[in-house]
Amino acid sequence: MKMKSDSDSTGVKKISLIDQLSANISYNMAAATRPWSDLSTNLRLKLTKSYTFSMNASFATYAYEFDKNGNVVVGERTEWSYGRFGRFQGYSGSFSYTFDNDTWKNLFSKDRSNKKQKKDEDEWEEDEDEDEYEQEEKQSTTRKQEKAAVDPDGYMTFKMPWSLSISYSYSIREDRTKKINIKNMRYPYSITHSLNASGFVKIGSRWNFNYSSGYDFTQKKISMTTLNISRDLHCFNMSCGLVFGPFTSYNFSIRANASMLTDALKWDQRSNTGSAVQWY
Numbered sequence: 001m002k003m004k005s006d007s008d009s010t011g012v013k014k015i016s017l018i019d020q021l022s023a024n025i026s027y028n029m030a031a032a033t034r035p036w037s038d039l040s041t042n043l044r045l046k047l048t049k050s051y052t053f054s055m056n057a058s059f060a061t062y063a064y065e066f067d068k069n070g071n072v073v074v075g076e077r078t079e080w081s082y083g084r085f086g087r088f089q090g091y092s093g094s095f096s097y098t099f100d101n102d103t104w105k106n107l108f109s110k111d112r113s114n115k116k117q118k119k120d121e122d123e124w125e126e127d128e129d130e131d132e133y134e135q136e137e138k139q140s141t142t143r144k145q146e147k148a149a150v151d152p153d154g155y156m157t158f159k160m161p162w163s164l165s166i167s168y169s170y171s172i173r174e175d176r177t178k179k180i181n182i183k184n185m186r187y188p189y190s191i192t193h194s195l196n197a198s199g200f201v202k203i204g205s206r207w208n209f210n211y212s213s214g215y216d217f218t219q220k221k222i223s224m225t226t227l228n229i230s231r232d233l234h235c236f237n238m239s240c241g242l243v244f245g246p247f248t249s250y251n252f253s254i255r256a257n258a259s260m261l262t263d264a265l266k267w268d269q270r271s272n273t274g275s276a277v278q279w280y
Helices: 101-108 114-125 132-141
Strands: 003-004 011-013 018-024 039-046 051-060 062-066 072-078 085-101 162-174 189-203 209-218 225-233 237-242 249-256 268-269
Touching: 132 209
Parallel strands: none
Antiparallel strands: 003 011, 018 039, 039 051, 051 085, 062 072, 085 162, 162 189, 189 209, 209 225, 225 237, 237 249, 249 268
16 A cells, blocks of 8 residues: 655655465365365454564365264365355464564654654565564674764763564364254354563673563463573674473573584583473
8 A cells, every 4th residue: 555655755655554365275186085175364464563463264175074973073075065155163363563672762752853764664665574583693693893883972872672572362263172063063162362472682782682471361371481591702602591381491502603613512501391490
């Protein structure tokens, strides 16, 4: 979609409303039975630079039926033959929003320069499929020599890049642990939802902290929490990973940055996830 822009010389800027919209179904000509696959649909909307909405749904092609023993199985007759579009198997979706260094500036700054607006518009048009955390890892291995930035008073500018992504996920699925409705041959549906948080903090040019955690509203407990710490030692890289939750564990390693020596010059220490590490 095109919108009016004051910073662009043409007066128009492009905004992507639908990043992905797809529907997939296939036919296997070599299959003796049930050649049709299930129908899957996907939709991804990038409403703003920081806000993303995604969803997917699936529809089964073949209907349920009872076998000789009275058990419910997937038959060879399609839902279409019964005059139905397809058996709705489930739906899942998520809302996510990312906070970073520029978030508060954009919210509370009343006067942003044209240079900043132009930068945001250029970033909007770029492909942002590469994960932010992978970019941070790549930057940690190759440090560039740059002139230190100073503020108007002559002091070195303090910079601490950080990011916090909060996402709410939910799903509606067939619950085959319950009894099927014999009239329409449908299982009841169950709902699950969770809240997740992940991000990174970069202290200086050598320290990196990545973290992730969440809360499962269905199980009513905190999901697996991870914390990864890395330190650039110039020729070597030190990293430590901590896992909290059902599979509590830790790992610590020092490796050479050179690709030819990374497997030869290394020291690893890790725990066994089955040893039930206790943190004090």
